[in-house]
Amino acid sequence: MFEQPSSPTLPDATVLPFPVLDLDDWHTPLDYPRLPQSAVPAAAIGTARGIARALAEVLVGARSPVQLARWLTPDGSQRLAAWLAVTPVTRAPLVRSRLTLTGPSRVEAVLTFSCGPRFVVAALRLDATDRAWTCHDLELVLPGRAGCAMQRWDCGRDRP
Numbered sequence: 001m002f003e004q005p006s007s008p009t010l011p012d013a014t015v016l017p018f019p020v021l022d023l024d025d026w027h028t029p030l031d032y033p034r035l036p037q038s039a040v041p042a043a044a045i046g047t048a049r050g051i052a053r054a055l056a057e058v059l060v061g062a063r064s065p066v067q068l069a070r071w072l073t074p075d076g077s078q079r080l081a082a083w084l085a086v087t088p089v090t091r092a093p094l095v096r097s098r099l100t101l102t103g104p105s106r107v108e109a110v111l112t113f114s115c116g117p118r119f120v121v122a123a124l125r126l127d128a129t130d131r132a133w134t135c136h137d138l139e140l141v142l143p144g145r146a147g148c149a150m151q152r153w154d155c156g157r158d159r160p
Contacts, residue, residue, distance in 0.1 A: 044107040048124070051122075059115060060092050072139075083142045
């Protein structure tokens with residue numbers, strides 16, 4: 001009665017750099033090449049833990065946001081200050097952390113904090129120097145309009 005639409009076919013000479021998704025098999029896992037898992041050095045984990053603690057203390061008001069300014073961009077510092085001014089946070093537990101060794105002397109991390117019904121996410125890059133692992137970049141994703149970097153983003157019209 002109803003004819004099943006056929007999926008488009010590609011000529012044999014077409015080579016795609018990524019697998020083609022077949023919507024009939026959307027639940028089937030794709031065969032992406034996996035990078036070998038490498039252990040993150042303990043010193044990098046310790047540095048990330050210290051930054052996570054500092055950020056959690058800033059979020060609850062126990063530490064000044066100025067102490068994170070060396071890792072944040074000027075715009076990021078302003079967004080954090082504006083967000084903290086309109087968002088009362090009493091607890092900011094770290095609910096998820098993911099550290100990945102992306103090179104022999106580089107670790108990237110994603111830290112997720114629970115701030116009441118919302119989450120604050122921090123992405124940071126650690127680089128190994130001669131002496132220690134140091135943070136060279138910290139970016140924050142803040143919920144609400146005050147956390148937006150640009151006014152054209154729609155981050156929630158009914159809340160600050």
